[in-house]
Amino acid sequence: xxxxxxxxxxxxxxxxxxxxxxxxxxxxxxxxxxxxxxxxxxxxxxxxxxxxxxxxxxxxxxxxxxxxxxxxxxxxxxxxxxxxxxxxxxxxxxxxxxxxxxxxxxxxxxxxxxxxxxxxxxxxxxxxxxxxxxxxxxxxxxxxxxxxxxxxxxxxxxxxxxxxxxxxxxxxxxxxxxxxxxxxxxxxxxxxxxxxxxxxxxxxxxxxxxxxxxxxxxxxxxxxxxxxxxxxxxxxxxxxxxxxx
Amino acid sequence: xxxxxxxxxxxxxxxxxxxxxxxxxxxxxxxxxxxxxxxxxxxxxxxxxxxxxxxxxxxxxxxxxxxxxxxxxxxxxxxxxxxxxxxxxxxxxxxxxxxxxxxxxxxxxxxxxxxxxxxxxxxxxxxxxxxxxxxxxxxxxxxxxxxxxxxxxxxxxxxxxxxxxxxxxxxxxxxxxxxxxxxxxxxxxxxxxxxxxxxxxxxxxxxxxxxxxxxxxxxxxxxxxxxxxxxxxxxxxxxxxxxxxxxxxxxxxxxxxxxxxxxx
Numbered sequence: 001x002x003x004x005x006x007x008x009x010x011x012x013x014x015x016x017x018x019x020x021x022x023x024x025x026x027x028x029x030x031x032x033x034x035x036x037x038x039x040x041x042x043x044x045x046x047x048x049x050x051x052x053x054x055x056x057x058x059x060x061x062x063x064x065x066x067x068x069x070x071x072x073x074x075x076x077x078x079x080x081x082x083x084x085x086x087x088x089x090x091x092x093x094x095x096x097x098x099x100x101x102x103x104x105x106x107x108x109x110x111x112x113x114x115x116x117x118x119x120x121x122x123x124x125x126x127x128x129x130x131x132x133x134x135x136x137x138x139x140x141x142x143x144x145x146x147x148x149x150x151x152x153x154x155x156x157x158x159x160x161x162x163x164x165x166x167x168x169x170x171x172x173x174x175x176x177x178x179x180x181x182x183x184x185x186x187x188x189x190x191x192x193x194x195x196x197x198x199x200x201x202x203x204x205x206x207x208x209x210x211x212x213x214x215x216x217x218x219x220x221x222x223x224x225x226x227x228x229x230x231x232x233x234x235x236x237x238x239x240x241x242x243x244x245x
Numbered sequence: 246x247x248x249x250x251x252x253x254x255x256x257x258x259x260x261x262x263x264x265x266x267x268x269x270x271x272x273x274x275x276x277x278x279x280x281x282x283x284x285x286x287x288x289x290x291x292x293x294x295x296x297x298x299x300x301x302x303x304x305x306x307x308x309x310x311x312x313x314x315x316x317x318x319x320x321x322x323x324x325x326x327x328x329x330x331x332x333x334x335x336x337x338x339x340x341x342x343x344x345x346x347x348x349x350x351x352x353x354x355x356x357x358x359x360x361x362x363x364x365x366x367x368x369x370x371x372x373x374x375x376x377x378x379x380x381x382x383x384x385x386x387x388x389x390x391x392x393x394x395x396x397x398x399x400x401x402x403x404x405x406x407x408x409x410x411x412x413x414x415x416x417x418x419x420x421x422x423x424x425x426x427x428x429x430x431x432x433x434x435x436x437x438x439x440x441x442x443x444x445x446x447x448x449x450x451x452x453x454x455x456x457x458x459x460x461x462x463x464x465x466x467x468x469x470x471x472x473x474x475x476x477x478x479x480x481x482x483x484x485x486x487x488x489x490x491x492x493x494x495x496x497x498x499x500x501x502x503x504x505x506x507x508x509x
Contacts, residue, residue, distance in 0.1 A: 014503060062504075066501075067340075067501060067506055067507075068501055068502075068504050068506070069501045069502045087343040087344060087345060089343075090342050091343055099334055099337075101335070102338040103335065103338070104260065104335060106260045107259055107260065111255075111256075114252070115252050115253075116342065119342035124248070
């Protein structure tokens, strides 16, 4: 059984109509973002999706986490269509986006994780322990009581990762997890992701940083709305990966 | 569900408390608002026909303003909360958790509800202590019944308005509240409206809500004597609640299809 199976996924976004188009009753134009994207992933694997900015990596992850409904194609999570999960999906899948604006800026890091941890269904007895160990993992334990708006971009990014792993989901989607990080913390985060991955976890990382590719088991390039065939990751082909994206 | 609602409450409490003097300012504003309306009422009393009623124009006004604050809260809160969470980017993170729409709505309203209740309490308190508001004829049971049925109706209307914010990224709740302030019996009785508008006002739940509230407070009206008001509000509640929940789920599907859930 695959953890995730994607078949012929297509997504178009409607483009805003210009005034002239409205007056002349012209049909709305669409921007193709994903075209017949297919892949599958087993538990225990880390899958790297690389591509330039704007190639549809985030769109793909949002479709996988049911935050976006595709025009065509199927997404199966544990052999069940993703749309059938409803709110239960977040019990097994976590989407860690690189967006800073996803926390409450006037709450501390701890309070933010406490809020999201409660919504994720963590029991009160384990909530504090889980939050503290998550903060320790991402090296934020000393800053746990700092308000989120006082955090640097890198700290916000690390907190986002801590939230993603809070309820120990089996499938984790990471959108550019090392985007705002300095080389030291980027390395730490890669090591953390590698550590957290095990035979029971499936991880997808969307990135444009070739360094991230080396923690993956397989790699694919998203280019021209299509996902290239899977490639074996080898340190020797770092330059080749950069060329491909 | 309760634990999650508590989490929302705690979140909003901490955020609200971080703006240290906002609550005190709110209470001070309540006092000056009442003072303002007191003098306006002295000026207007002679021109507003309230003959045959058991209460003064200022008492009419004070209850209208106090209970309209609840009405306005339920009409505007969800829409403004959704709009705010779109702008701050937290909507997607909250909707990515296993939370039912109902828990989300109740959770986002919980703290604001308490704040509005406190505001109502201070309006009534200042009214009684400083402006001789007479509450000796109050029928608590009728008041509670009409109040809670009204809340369900306005919550549902607020939910429908919030769908507009979700899909079109615009908060129209302020406009709705403004419209209802004009075509409502908060500041003036229904008799002041042109004859042809009056039947239309009786089609609005707000008219039955405020009318029922005033009757329960000043006329000791029993539940049976408020039958029409309670019936109309119940019909609105029964129709609008499932409709608004369906519409919200549908709107959520639309934004997921258009890919605009995170847009603001």
